[in-house]
Amino acid sequence: DAGITQSPRHKVTETGTPVTLRCHQTENHRYMYWYRQDPGHGLRLIHYSYGVKDTDKGEVSDGYSVSRSKTEDFLLTLESATSSQTSVYFCASLRVGGDGYTFGSGTRLTVV
Amino acid sequence: GENVEQHPSTLSVQEGDSAVIKCTYSDSASNYFPWYKQELGKRPQLIIDIRSNVGEKKDQRIAVTLNKTAKHFSLHITETQPEDSAVYFCAVKRDFGNEKLTFGTGTRLTIIP
Numbered sequence: 001d002a003g004i005t006q007s008p009r010h011k012v013t014e015t016g017t018p019v020t021l022r023c024h025q026t027e028n029h030r031y032m033y034w035y036r037q038d039p040g041h042g043l044r045l046i047h048y049s050y051g052v053k054d055t056d057k058g059e060v061s062d063g064y065s066v067s068r069s070k071t072e073d074f075l076l077t078l079e080s081a082t083s084s085q086t087s088v089y090f091c092a093s094l095r096v097g098g099d100g101y102t103f104g105s106g107t108r109l110t111v112v
Numbered sequence: 113g114e115n116v117e118q119h120p121s122t123l124s125v126q127e128g129d130s131a132v133i134k135c136t137y138s139d140s141a142s143n144y145f146p147w148y149k150q151e152l153g154k155r156p157q158l159i160i161d162i163r164s165n166v167g168e169k170k171d172q173r174i175a176v177t178l179n180k181t182a183k184h185f186s187l188h189i190t191e192t193q194p195e196d197s198a199v200y201f202c203a204v205k206r207d208f209g210n211e212k213l214t215f216g217t218g219t220r221l222t223i224i225p
Contacts, residue, residue: 031211033212033213035215040121040217041217042118042201042215042216042217042218043156043201043215044215045212045213045214048212050211058212059113090155090156094211099144099146099161099205100146100158100161101156101158101213103155103156103157104155105154105155106155
């Protein structure tokens, strides 16, 4: 699945600082998603995008914002990081008419 | 919104035995039911999926069954092998116009040699 990459792979940041995670896909997929993965909770949707400049909130969007200025890039920003946002973040993409997501490799974020 | 429950949360089986993981969902409009496998430190990978017009689908040692009336679907792994040890997630999605997967909470499967 080299068609979708996330950066950085690991990050440690301090409480209160802004953090931006990047997802880049070369598949020309229309739909993109940000999920967080926590023990006991599975994968929970943070935000998603139906296309350039077309985004919407998922079930756990508080404290997060996103932007999609190009088809290939979907950015997730933690406006002021908190310890509860320590998690593994996965980006995913989906083509029009497709079913199963393509996932990125994940970003492990630790907020101290 | 959609609610997906997955059971059990952990499962240990002897190598060669079968494993079954079950998911129930709430939205009767859900029409697509994939299963993902996630090995330690890796990304989730799609292993099998089924649509609501099909009751069962097989791919070698894995199969998925769907009961749309009861709103549940299950993953069956036969002749388990050590490499089947992983976390498995079920998910559900409506068709077209709502392209979001809602995931279950995951099952950690351990194959005992």
